[in-house]
Amino acid sequence: MMSRAVRLRRLLTASLTAGMFLFTASAGAAQSGITVTVQDNYQADYGVTIPFTRSPRTTDYTFSLYEGGSAAGTPAVSAKVEMTAAQEDVYLPLAYDITGPQSYTLKIEARPLADRIGTDMAAAREFPFTTKPTCGCAAGTAGAFYRGNGSAADPFYVGSQQQLAHVGAHNGGQFKQARDVDLAGNPWTSLSSDGIVYDGGGHRIKNLKTDGGVGDAGLWVLLSNSTVKNLAIVGGEVRGSIIGGLAGKASSSTVQGCYTDVSMVSNVDNVYGHAISGGLIGASYGTVVEDCYALGKQSVTTAPYANYQGGIIGYTQNDSAISRCYFAGILSAGNARYLGGTLGVQDRRFGFSGDRIGSCYWLVGTAYGIGTYMPPTGALGDPFNSGTQGLGAAQLASASSFSSWNFENVWRMDSGAGRPVLRVFDNPKDS
Template sequence: MKKWSIALLALLSVVLVFVITSCVPQHPSLLSVKNIYDAKLKILNSAGPVLLDKVEGTVIYVSGSDAIIHDGQTGIYVYKAGFYSSDVGKKVTLTNVIGTTYRDSVQIDFSKGGYKNFAAETLTVEPTALTIDIANNVSITTRALWDFQYVKVYGILNGGKMTFTYEYDKVNKRKATINVASLSSSLFLPYTYDTEATLTGYLQFSNGAWSLKVLSAEIGDSYPGVGVFVDEVVDGKTFKVGEQTYELIGIDDSVNPSAAKTKLEEFINSQPEGIVQVLVKGEKNGKKYAFLFSKDGKTLYQEQALKDGVVVPNLAEEWEDAAIYELLKNAYKSAYSSKKGVYSTFSGASVITVESSNTYIEGNYAIFSGTVSDVTEDATGNVNINVSNWLKITISAGNFKYLFSSTFEQFKNSLEGKVTNFYGKAKRSEGILEMPLYAEWEMFSFESGSGTQDDPYIITKPEHLISVRALASANKYFRLEADIDLAGVDWTPIGTYSSDLSTSAFVGVFDGNGHKIMNISFNDTTKSNVGLFGYLYNATVTNLIIENANITASSRAGALAGASKLSKIYRVKVVKSSVRVTYSGSGYGGGLIGEAIDGTEIEECAVRNTTVSGVKYAIGGLLGRLKVNSGQPAVVVKNCYVEGGQVSSDYSSTTASAGFICNFSATSAADAVIENNYVVASITNGKAFIAYKETGSTDPVVTSSYYDTQVVGSGVSDSYATGKTTSEMKQQATFSGWDFTNIWTIDEGNDYPRLKWEN
């Protein structure tokens, strides 16, 4: 036989063997790993579960029957392995276990099988120093090393933000910020002020972001002063120690003198052994001017009094010490962000314009709205603002230094000719109103406009959008004329819930005008009614795109709004965002709105590439809950879709989440109109379209609505919408009765239907 024929025969034999073995079902082989880092790399680089021969480590944390084990280099989460709290500190070997990625969390799933054995010896795991900007590093190798890494890091707990700032590059003094959360109910992290702290815990990458789960914390005193016994409280800002008089810097107690005095007395009397701390910053006319703290130095009284609304800010005195201004600014901003105290009084304030100025009752709080004519500065640095020759605003030199980082000329140029709103008390003087300006959030402005339908307030920058809060319930018109980037802004939702929604919710018209609001960030698991808007009532929101919103709250949360009633939402799109609710019950979390009730109409809206998650029930891709009370107008949801993201509940239940609307509550079929909608999103622990009909409710009537059976997940079904394959979902013929002339468009065979207004 010739050599070439022998070679050809050998080649054919190899090909035949390859074909035969390719037809045999292949199973994941048992992978040998050297350490936890290798195990995590294999899991992250695999498209599915990985069978691991042996993983060793020390138990550093136990929750229920789950645990985190660490081998001195890195750690990994172990799910349902039957661990006990007494196992912490023990060395354990896991064999023949399944490694997997649950959502985006790397873990070993012991519920799928495996063995564990505790060793006689122990391994002491020391925490690692955090030496990278973890929040901006999500590579596979980084995750394999740092996810569930046990760390100890020094930095600053950022007051009110639930974040921690640390220096990861000490040579170049570079800093990074990461979200933090306590893992122990007995561990208190003081989020109400900035303080030095050393935190020990583990890092976790979840829902596309890094966080630090704190196991222990060494909290430093933030503002230590001199301990004193107070002998007499004179008024709401003055007290005596022996013959020495102390006056508190930066507050005005004239709003409610008796309440302010009572508050100060209560604060002093509540301190252990009657000792408070004072930090003296100056002495004038026999008085010592000071900050007042709790005995442990961790609670600033001025901040608490502002939050309780018994005082207002006032920094009229000129101080050479720049730290005074910085300290008060932080305290006042904290009070402002909490929506208590000074800010809360906006809600019931009358809006005074030149036409209504003659009706203003002297001594009342009000919002004064008008166009700034001119801004002048006198020789001592005091600033006067003339509003259309009927209102004079004064800012003392000391307050101006505190309020504004800009020069006077910059301030003047930014204000003159602009519609601006001022909040406070004014008095009449020679026919005009005069008012001192105490704090920066007492002034809020827009690019132009008067708030009417024909002349809406124009919004072109974050300060204008923040200003909407002060007029939330005034039934005004607002319009975006530029994209707004809220990166770095401590967002407080516009409008909120109360027993009288007309005075607390957003009541007005907000026209996005085709623009985006980007990077809304809110993270406070004690708060409800959260989103760009907290609560919509008799409101209209149109033509708006919300991009990269990151919302974490207790309940009733959505990228657009926490809740809505009797409101119209038309052509609003949420993209690349995240919404999470943490309430251990019905959290009502939605990609668009947490809870839509009585008379809410939602049309031509979309939620794309967005993660919606929650601890337990009522998690929906579009709405967490749809509810109509007896006798109230129907809720309408038409021509909307959810596509490209994830909807999930941490709770194992087929009714905990849904791709479109999770909870449905209505007593009549006519109470809800749900038609021409679709879902293409991954669902965990829920249903494809509607998950749960609440007790006493009728069955939802869903018309011409669909979901992609190949995307929602294995075993995820639905009895209300119609399941179709991916191929069918990209064919116009599938969507019976839909308007592809005026509302919808489709790239036949290549994409799902899209709303024409998106293009």
Template sequence: MKIKRWIGVLLCMLLCVGMLPTMAFAANEADAWDGTADTSWYTGSASEYDINSAEALAGVSQLAADGNDFSGITLNLTTDVDLSGHDWTPIKTFRGTFNGGGHSVLNMRVALEDGENGFFGYLNKAVVKDINIEQADVEMLSSNSYFNQGILAGWANNAKVTGCSTTGSITADASGSDVPSVGGFIGSCKGNTSIVSCWSTADVTTTSTEDAVMLGGLVGQWENAANGAEIIDSYFGGTVTAAEATTSTAGILGAGLSFNGEVVLISGCVSYGQLNVPAGAEGNAVHIAALDEYGMAENCMWPDDGKAGVVRLVVDWSIGQAYPDPDFDETQCGQVIADFTDQAVIEKLNAGAQTTGLWRLGKNGYPVFSTQTDMIRADYEAVEAARGKVPADLSLFTDESVNALNSALGSVDENLSIDEQEQVNAMAKAIEDAIAALEYKGADYQAVDAAIEKANALNKDEYKDFSDVEVAIAAVVRDKNITEQTAVNEMAKAIEDAIAALEYKDADYSKVDEAIAKADALNPDDYTNFSTVEAAVNTVVRGKDITEQDKVDDMALAIENAIANLEKKPATGTPSDTDTSSPQTGDNSNIALWIAVMLAAGAALTGTVLYSRKRKYSR
């Protein structure tokens, strides 16, 4: 690191304060600044005044421009003020106490060509606490001499600054300036100035490629420290961009140079901002500070991005140049942090902090102050707990209710702050409510319906007992959900099992039995061939059910047909041994008797044949 330095000019800087233009304003009390200044509140007889409007705040600048440095006086800012729409004139020289009360000065714009530039121009033995300069736009257009430029103050000498912050941007064109100092918080500090628990996330930029600048995220330079000079428990998280290659660029302190051997102490500070330097000048970018042999840093932290944390400068005052000490061990000043989200980082910072519980992990993944509730992530435990209750298998639920749950889950904003905790709690409740409203899909009754359809297709009169099927159907309970699918499947199975267990009624064998009885009543010896009847009887199969009634009826018909087709053996006779005489020709009575017998026999035979045929064709 090579830093251009003109020692004579530095010494002159100790005595010079830039002059600020003065303006006259009319009074008007309002938080939004109307461009006027109200000085009516200042009586000169009190030691403490409340600043309750933007115009009253502008009145402080007006009074300072008129030569009032407020020595021994305390000013209390009691409201936030918005300075947008008008250029702010820095409070020229301030020696009193300014208590911001945690309030903010918004949208301050300062655009000057030289001198001390910022909300305050010059803090001389002043006390400033608890004020936030937000969304500032500070610009040094050009310079023909030297200047100190910062958002809170251009220059601080033996001042005490605690609990303050800056955001926005500060841009400097350092061309033509001998020793420019630019900081996102304070441009240049001197003596025993103390900066405690302060921070900046400002964008700090120099535009001149010709002149070196002492450029810092918090403080541009520290000159001639005195006992008590310190930057304690503070951080930078913005961007520092240098246009000139030899510019000393750092996150906390651009350059710490002392001509009197006193030490500026940097302790418990964190820098995780982005440092941008010209190509080839990467060695000039340092996260914490570039310090001469009298500077001291301890317990600091910086990111593991390849840039140095602390550089010890070896200064050759005869030529006004400084070079880094190659033997300096920066680990004695703190440590490189690979992961700032590690809770151990916050614990270590708090262990060494002057203020108990000062540090919290910000929602940006880096340390912030516990007072920065808008920067600290809200408590998402309730959201995580709600997410943990989401069923693993959402396919069990209706599309509509699942869509509502997914909408609640998708609406979670993961980056809300403590100030927005109620919104986070509402997100958790929305998820819980959507889970409670999940509606199971209905169970699948297709198998039940198929079983019932099968049962309805049956003729229950064909079965011995159909009641089990009817009972199983009556036991079906509709409107079961998908989690009760097993029970629904059991209903279907019960019907199927009852159907499977049905027994058909027995076939009617009465005709078979009648035919067999008829066959049994016959004398087989009376017929020429009785085997057909016997065969028909033997083919009878018992145990048939009603579905085979036709077969049983066919068995009866076969027997009947066999009987009907029987042929009797012809009748045969032998003459009586006692009657061997032949009828006499003249015996008319015997002849008549034989004729009658013959006619009767013929009639009987004819009737038998006709009856058999009638029985055969009538079945």
């Protein structure tokens, strides 16, 4: 006759199907048929969800996760599980590597109920598994995401250069940068994205080096119908015809709470003889930029027919907007023709009703906030200031100089830098 212990072991073996592990952001809604008590106060804001069917002979389990291919040593996380429902999801917090596959072993221990001790015996089984991409990509796909499903509630998490490059493969997705990403030593191929939301989480992208030749370049070559926020780009060099520290071109997008500090060198294109650069965006088509700033130096290789440099944006069209931004870098006067501390050129030829520029500033060194404008007919207009103001170093270091800026929640004055900085970059949380 089969022993009770073996029977409990077989029921335990049948309780979980290999490959059914789900990698999720949280435990989700509370479940009435299960209580999970994580041991040793282990915490993580993401983890593993395990669909589980309990044995009808017990409700008392321990779930433990071990790094590697066996349940050896101390588990990464362990939890007592009391389960009265026939089927439930068991969620275990686990700070696994979000940048690539990682091997674990799940050990489930089943204990007999108090009134069955001596009749049934405890049993345990091990289930090795490897974390898999959560973005629908095949295992082994370069840059695949291992945390998140691309929704607003559970965005794809970006933690490496390969994953940053993989953003371009998921138009329409939402993303959260989990840590600083260093691009040093690897020339960057500019992204093209449509309909995304990218939240930098107060993190930085370091050492961006990209060369579009006589084409466009930036972290993004083109950003369409998208939102980028809470992201910094520091160090490196961007080259191309229409270039920006964040994006060469941006259309119908929003940029919030970002800053750049990169060197930019614009080259003349082969068609129009133009070179355009902007601290954040080279050319903007109906894009909104707010609560941002730019540092760094902008220059041009040769004297073109028209070179436009703007501290924040190089060229605007289709009623773009710039609010509560400042520029404290250098615009090169060598081969440049039209320089603006906030905007290089305002194009008024295509259904223009007025770029919305307000509460913007630049560190004096450039004479005007807007370098020039293109009227519907006629020659380029004179430089002018509208919604933008030049400040000296002492004014830049004083919060009173910045009208309508939120220094309680968004900005703070940095006495060491002598200028405002964004609070979101003070203490970013790594994942």
